Amino acid sequence: MKKISFLFIYILVTISFSCSGPTITDDLLDGEVVFDPSLYNPEQFLVSAKYPIPTPADLNKHIILAVHGYTATTFEWQEFQDWSVTPSYRISQVLLGGHGRDYNAFKNSTWEDWRSSITSEYEKLIALGYTRISLVGSSTGGTLLLELVNSGYFNNHLHPKNIFLVDPIVVPSNKLQTLVGIIGPMIVYVETDQTAAENNYWYRFRPYETINELNNVMSIVRKGLENGMTLPSGTYLKVFHSLHDPVASTTSSVLIYKGLKTSSGSKIEVQLIYSDIHVFTRLNLRTKVTLLQKNNQLDVFNQIANKLN
Amino acid sequence: MKTTLIFLVIFCTSIANAQTLEVGLRVQKTQEMYWENGVSAQFSFAKFKPEQFFLGLDYVTSRLGTAYQSNAIKQDSYLLSGSWLFNKNKPYHIVTRFNMGYFYSDLEEDMFAAIPNTSFLVSPEVGLKYNFKKMPISLNLGVGFYIITAKEGYSPGTLQPLYYHLDLYYSILKTRKK
Numbered sequence: 001m002k003k004i005s006f007l008f009i010y011i012l013v014t015i016s017f018s019c020s021g022p023t024i025t026d027d028l029l030d031g032e033v034v035f036d037p038s039l040y041n042p043e044q045f046l047v048s049a050k051y052p053i054p055t056p057a058d059l060n061k062h063i064i065l066a067v068h069g070y071t072a073t074t075f076e077w078q079e080f081q082d083w084s085v086t087p088s089y090r091i092s093q094v095l096l097g098g099h100g101r102d103y104n105a106f107k108n109s110t111w112e113d114w115r116s117s118i119t120s121e122y123e124k125l126i127a128l129g130y131t132r133i134s135l136v137g138s139s140t141g142g143t144l145l146l147e148l149v150n151s152g153y154f155n156n157h158l159h160p161k162n163i164f165l166v167d168p169i170v171v172p173s174n175k176l177q178t179l180v181g182i183i184g185p186m187i188v189y190v191e192t193d194q195t196a197a198e199n200n201y202w203y204r205f206r207p208y209e210t211i212n213e214l215n216n217v218m219s220i221v222r223k224g225l226e227n228g229m230t231l232p233s234g235t236y237l238k239v240f241h242s243l244h245d246p247v248a249s250t251t252s253s254v255l256i257y258k259g260l261k262t263s264s265g266s267k268i269e270v271q272l273i274y275s276d277i278h279v280f281t282r283l284n285l286r287t288k289v290t291l292l293q294k295n296n297q298l299d300v301f302n303q304i305a306n307k308l309n
Numbered sequence: 310m311k312t313t314l315i316f317l318v319i320f321c322t323s324i325a326n327a328q329t330l331e332v333g334l335r336v337q338k339t340q341e342m343y344w345e346n347g348v349s350a351q352f353s354f355a356k357f358k359p360e361q362f363f364l365g366l367d368y369v370t371s372r373l374g375t376a377y378q379s380n381a382i383k384q385d386s387y388l389l390s391g392s393w394l395f396n397k398n399k400p401y402h403i404v405t406r407f408n409m410g411y412f413y414s415d416l417e418e419d420m421f422a423a424i425p426n427t428s429f430l431v432s433p434e435v436g437l438k439y440n441f442k443k444m445p446i447s448l449n450l451g452v453g454f455y456i457i458t459a460k461e462g463y464s465p466g467t468l469q470p471l472y473y474h475l476d477l478y479y480s481i482l483k484t485r486k487k
Contacts, residue, residue, distance in 0.1 A: 173461040177341075178339075178469045179340065179470070182340070215341055227379060228380060243423055244463055249462070249466025250424045251414075254421050255381075258380040259380040270420065272420065
């Protein structure tokens with residue numbers, strides 16, 4: 001009888017908490033007023049939209065798809081876009097599915113939805129005739145790119161020239177993230193501590209369902225790495241990771257190094273960055289930026305650009 | 310190696326005064342992380358709460374779990390525990406346990422030397438133990454939680470808090486009460 005009572009109380013508590021969502025105001029990306037600008041102005045962000053009928057000169061350019069992380073938007077790679085003045089490559093800033101919209105759109109999205117924006121733009125570029133395409137992913141963006149390698153997506157599509165990963169997440173630094181599968185229905189969502197300015201570009205509230213999705217795709221990639229993954233032929237890959245990343249454990253890059261090989265069986269490249277911020281290539285809206293952080297950012301931008309030129 | 314030797318010395322000294330000594334195998338799974346298997350031993354003292362208070366030593370490793378023939382991180386946990394059994398006169402017991410120990414993960418390459426890979430371990434546990442009546446065998450099921458106080462980004466990534474384990478013990482020493 002006691003056991004039934006405890007079960008009943010647990011279900012009651014879970015249901016009552018599940019009914020309570022966060023209080024979302026119009027100044028948040030989570031609301032229904034602020035959206036990622038790529039949704040209503042895609043030609044400013046996607047190469048396929050900006051050049052729907054590319055000339056031979058356009059097709060000769062190297063295209064790099066820049067993929068942001070969990071809860072973020074195209075803003076995460078805007079600094080790379082602003083920094084890149086070279087005419088030899090173009091950046092296509094992808095907005096992940098379910099992101100940059102509102103809380104409910106995010107809550108109802110799966111990691112496959114997030115990934116679909118990457119494959120959609122990649123396939124549009126191939127269909128338009130581009131032959132030199134590279135990819136850069138930060139945080140979950142990197143995880144999704146690894147999932148594409150693991151799933152064999154590139155077996156049937158043009159092989160990317162380069163893949164760059166910045167603070168990819170395969171193992172979380174936040175120790176409570178692995179518990180969300182159990183306590184998720186009770187906590188419903190997690191609120192992030194971010195500034196008012198950042199509220200325009202990152203969801204403030206993280207529905208537990210999406211944290212589960214993140215854990216799921218991380219688990220798939222981690223198992224793939226445990227079993228061994230191979231890059232498509234001709235693809236170069238380099239990982240950059242903050243030494244004390246507070247979100248994506250740096251152990252993630254150890255696992256990538258151990259589990260991912262080039263098509264010829266060689267090791268991939270990893271560079272640890274003396275930093276304790278997550279996605280160290282994004283410095284805009286940080287409360288305090290040091291010279292070291294600026295140099296770290298420029299180092300990575302230069303390395304990527306040199307590979308594309 | 311040094312840690313292993315210290316544990317062995319503690320173990321050998323303690324069993325000299327043991328009322329009950331159980332040794333066995335442990336199968337452990339961490340939530341959203343690795344299978345880590347190994348050995349477990351525990352003993353109670355004749356002169357202090359026999360059959361109720363147990364001291365234990367455990368060693369679990371991913372080398373015998375997820376990392377066996379895979380690219381997973383090879384990691385080891387060494388634990389010293391104190392357990393308290395309720396319902397001591399019945400074949401099944403509720404067990405509360407407190408563990409302290411040391412965690413080490415082998416990141417293998419010199420270039421990863423600066424990444425945090427060790428941690429002290431502290432974890433409370435609850436579980437259930439069943440002693441088979443006609444055999445010197447017992448099963449212990451436990452769930453524990455590593456209390457990790459390090460700042461995010463400063464503890465080993467593959468050390469995650471919630472874990473479950475199943476121990477299969479064989480009693481190799483059981484002194485009758487005088």
